[in-house]
Amino acid sequence: MQQADIGLIGLGVMGANLALNIAENGYRVAVYNRTVEKTHAFHQEAGALKDKIIPCETLEDLAKNIRAPRPIILMVKAGEAVDEQIAALKPFLAKEDIIIDAGNANFHDTVRRLKELGANDPTFVGMGVSGGEEGARHGPSIMVGGTPESYARIEPVLTAISAKYEGESCAALLGPDGAGHFVKTIHNGIEYADMQMIAEIYGILRDGLALSPVEIGKIFDTWNKGPLNSYLIEITAKVLAATDTETGKPAVEIIVDSAGQKGTGRWAAIEAQMLGIPATGIEAAVAARSISALRDERARAAKAYASLGAPKLAGTDQSFIDALEQGLLAGKIAAYAQGFAVMSGASAEHGWNIPLDTTAKIWRAGCIIRSQFLDEIASAFAGGGQDNLLLAPSFVERMKTASTALRDVVAKAALAGLPTPALAAALGYFDGYRQARGTANLIQAQRDFFGAHGFKRVDKEGDFHGPWSDIG
Known part of the structure; x- marks a missing residue:
């Protein structure tokens, strides 16, 4: 039997769809699942793609059925399961083989795993995959961290199975070791912020303007034809238009208002904090999901503060709907600006040399945060000369208009008692970033007063202390 071009372990939803994607693109794939019955069932259900799939009952059998150097994709639960799978697989692999965690x-685990592999062990690749079930099956965005040699071996397969944007593959090597998984983490952080801001706008339309889900869905559908055109806006319109088959009510209204999270958003916020780079939109989105989980407490708080009245917006018309569109655009730009700033900082910190323009390009199709202006972002970072997206000329012009709308939206929502934590964080970030002289001089004075930390002066070089002892 002809050997496979690549192997895959883990036939859950994502793994099974990725394997079918590989086979459909003409590559032979050897597959293994801990449950043997699942492996054979997957093979039998592959239909016309069966001939491109080699079902394997053991890891040794899997390794034997892949041509060297053998790349094997792990599609198993993150954490200890990956370490266990590496340990079980390693005895059957050689030095030039490649274990790919998808x-x-x-990313800290990815760096550790690569270091733990010895000189005669297979190498390790960290591969971020975005696009969900549909993306895995028909073309995801793929963010790779590893050596150029490892990438050269798997590049033809990844290029074939990835999403395409105007003929360009949405797969790329973004740097060594943990670079790919770090970029995927920040992708998810931006995704958190984007989704939260959309939800906040939905809340304003629902609770502030008393619009129905169908009416709100039509607004989002209209927005998707303009500058907000993106996957998340598109699916928001579809979600709001859907009807629950059991009750006949709008589907969104029968869903519990408690958002889940798997950790990547928190990781993005934590890494931004560790790097000292503001990512306030991401942080606010993570916090909002945590607040959403406090359902019982929120119910008690609603009773405790019932006398404050229900939120209601005053003096709104079509111009305010337009302001919501522009305000959401401003928030989205700020979230992307923060995410790319964090990637730039991490790239410098870890010596990854992440190509930010390439990152934007491979996010143009397949991934969850794909949007209309990623081409502009790619252009802004081309050549590596841009410090922050908010300084790119095309985005400066956008923000001059959109930030005014964002200010109006946040102000009206605040006065009405409607929560907009991520949108407000985006506005605060924008206002703080554009202040030539901020207020941290007072903070430095306070730090010096109670801790003798010292400060810099604006009129001469050196470190100084204030005349605090003279004032008692």
């Missing part, structure tokens, strides 16, 4: 791994 799960939502913490």
